[in-house]
Amino acid sequence: MIRRHITFYGRVQGVGFRYRARHAAEMYGCTGWVHNDSGGSVTMEIQGEEQYIDAVIAAIERGAFVWIESMDVKTIPLIEGEYGFRTR
Numbered sequence: 001m002i003r004r005h006i007t008f009y010g011r012v013q014g015v016g017f018r019y020r021a022r023h024a025a026e027m028y029g030c031t032g033w034v035h036n037d038s039g040g041s042v043t044m045e046i047q048g049e050e051q052y053i054d055a056v057i058a059a060i061e062r063g064a065f066v067w068i069e070s071m072d073v074k075t076i077p078l079i080e081g082e083y084g085f086r087t088r
Contacts (some may be wrong), residue, residue: 004073007041007044013042025048030046045076057071
């Protein structure tokens with residue numbers, strides 16, 4: 001189990017990114033949150049098995065209008081007892 005803080009850059013706002021992230025996280029049993037940043041990027045904290053986090057990102061990238069140019073990824077401490085995945 002790991003937790004990642006990820007900032008996504010590219011065409012990531014106004015294209016259903018947060019909806020896809022929430023749906024995929026719930027499908028793969030991950031917890032955390034996602035929100036739009038003021039500069040046009042999207043930030044997500046996601047917790048789960050590494051393979052499922054990778055699957056969530058792959059599901060987001062399959063979005064018709066989503067284009068992830070780059071990501072800043074940091075591994076951060078787990079949050080014990082967290083449940084659900086929410087859009088902020």
